[in-house]
Amino acid sequence: MTSEQQAEGHRIERVVARGLVKTFGSTVALRGVHATIDTARLTLIEGANGSGKSTFLGILGTVIRPTSGTVTYAPHADDRALARRSIGWLSHESLAYPDLTGRQNIELAARLHGLSAQTAWREAEERFELGNFATRPLRTCSRGQRQRIALARALVHRPSLVLLDEPTTGLDRPSVARLLDLVVAEVKRGAGVVVVSHEPDLFRDLATARIVLERGRNAVSAPEASTT
């Protein structure tokens, strides 16, 4: 099965989060966040440090369980396992293995999604311009190189929901420009791309929806995801 065929079968059309609360011990990270995220657009999540952006993204990505509240992934309802098959996730806690090469990491991710490792590597190598660095253990790669591998991994299965937490970290200018092109291409392909960034200006022109968090809540001035 090709990555395109596989991706179509699990496609997420819309994500609706209702009343998300998340506590870590005595810290309340989210206090009742609501949002609707549509595919084929870029949604920018904004807010001050500690406002809950990464926690919110982690819940959307099914890597963090909310304390209360719900996330539905139409048409999969609240089936997180099914939704996960169509989610691409990039964060600083990237799930890559440092002792494997970039190539091996990408091939492993492909196999986990039931895809041909060889095809996935060929596609990723070309699309992300992965050079010799991808044949070295990931731990020996620069931050920017690791970030490119992590992106390739996150997109290996053509996810319909692409969640990017600080995707420009460690990237030089040409790589940032490539990342922005990639985001445009993903949105054009029909994916819902959600970005948390400390450089929101980079994404503002491309974003057609935004969610602003303030101390774990939707900011009063920007109710839910506002479409422009």
Ligand SMILES: Nc1ncnc2c1ncn2[C@@H]1O[C@H](COP(=O)(O)OP(=O)(O)OP(=O)(O)O)[C@@H](O)[C@H]1O
């Ligand atoms: N695993 C965790 N354990 C304990 N507290 C956590 C954990 N993750 C997040 N928090 C706390 O939850 C709150 C929200 O954190 P979060 O990382 O979601 O915010 P953020 O808006 O992404 O911040 P930043 O812009 O600084 O990255 C913070 O007070 C943070 O310390």
